Amino acid sequence: MKFEDEDGIIEDVEVIFPDGSIKKPREIKDKEVLRVIDSELGRLKSIDKKPAHVELMKKLEIACVEPRVSDAGHIRWFPNGAFMCELFRRYGYQISAIDLKSYPVKTPMIINPNEPSVAKMMSAFPERLYKVLPGMKSKQETQEFRLRPACDYGVFSIFKDAIISYKHLPIRLYEYEDADWRYEQRGELLGLKRTREFAMVDIHTMVEPGKPALEEFAYQMKEFGIRWYYELGMKPSGIVLNCMHDFYEENKEEFKKMSAYAKMPIVIKLFSKMKTYKVAWFDVVAFDILGRPVEVDTVQLDTKSPEWWDITYTDKDGKKKHPYIIHTGIGTGRAIMALLEWEAAKIDKGELPCLPLWLSPVQVRVISVSENNNKGALKLCQKLNELGVRAELDDRQESVGKKIKDARSQWISYIIVYGDKEEKANKYKVNVRAKSDQKNVFEKEYTIEELVSEIKELCKGKPYLPLPGPVELSKKPTFYSWGR
DSSP: OOEEETTEEEEEEEEEOTTSOEEOGGGOOOHHHHHHHHHHTTOSOOOOSOOTHHHHHHHTTSEEEOOSSSOTTOEEEOHHHHHHHHHHHHHHHIIIIIISOOEEOOOOSEEOTTSHHHHHHHTTSGGGOOEEOOSSOOSSOOOOEEEOOSSOHHHHHHHHHSOOBGGGOSEEEEEEEEEEEOOOOGGGOBTTTBOSEEEEEEEEEEEOTTHHHHHHHHHHIIIIIIHHHHHTTOOOSEEEEEEEHHHHHHTHHHHHHHHHHHTSOEEEEEEEEESSSEEEEEEEEEEOTTSOEEEEEEEEEESSHHHHHTOOEEOTTSOEEOOEEEEEEEEHHHHHHHHHHHHHTTGGGTBOOOOOGGGOSOSEEEEESSGGGHHHHHHHHHHHHHTTOOEEEEOSSSOHHHHHHHHHHTTOSEEEEEOHHHHSOSSEEEEEGGGOBSSOOOEEEEOHHHHHHHHHHHTTTSOOOOOOSOSBGGGOOOSSTTOO
């Protein structure tokens, strides 16, 4: 077996299982593992149909493709989507800077392609770059720049100038890249899956070569790569390790440990030649509702860039040495896309899709039965918001049935119908979406304190932002025609 893809020449595939065994594809019966293998080798049948998220992101008023004021493949985020992106950014900071002890940095979006190290990296995909010219012409030759692709020039420049000892390693630098650009072909553009502009949570780690690098590689694969899936309420279908064959053979025992550490099989694609700076990288894989693969995040082991950039540290013997660098990242838009696809897959199973509670723009919706109940319902909403729960009031002049239907279609996690009975009640009947299905609505009575306690417990450890905009739906516009 030998064939070429966009990353290089693949000469073999095998799978490491958590018990340490290694098998070839023909020896494997696990359907999910075989599905990952077929996906990586391009064997899955192509389906000419839009993924579910393309319509869901509009229906939930999260985002849509910008129709008129930008280049193709650029996204406009509605208030719900922008709110989710901000929560995602804040949690990215928490995982990267706080939990993984990374130093936060910020680097330029405009890149000089004439810098030798930059030119070497940009030569891999020159047709994917956006060109930028200064706004004013001068008598001198006009310098042409590039918009930053998903590469790490600014971080490498920081590493190059830093004074670093072996005692400081590993050093992790975290950056939330507000915008990166990649000039995808028009036929490749698809919803949030393939865009020309995107945001990323990125970590770059300078690490000592050898065993320390492999240990850090495994650590970030589990504590970042796999962790994000579970934090978004998803279960990854598999882990793929793309690796140079000789590097894999040298470190096979370490890779066995990684499978046991992750408690998941690792599909190994063995390369005889790679076109990039990476010697190995992990992709954590999920599948959309049509069975197509979606790699949400990645962890990459880079042995070449430190030499290109002359990035060094002082070793125990006092000599300057080149480190390895680990690139770890997750795309904000692609993560939201994968989440929508994952939840859409529940529909065929008779379940109800829902957003993770911590990421939901609205956690509770109170529905007033009549105009006479609006004042009391508003007080309830205000109390919930004061206690740190995002609650809004449906005070529109619509039937209760219509209001409930709208709340369910917008994936609201908790619904309270507020009528005359609730005006004097200490407890409220609440529809709980996460425990309901398409045939049965799970209803439970809560005091305000009990409901707040449950929501806060389910969101424990996640960032919180208060409800933006007015509480009343009657004061909120519709940002997309699929909305209210």
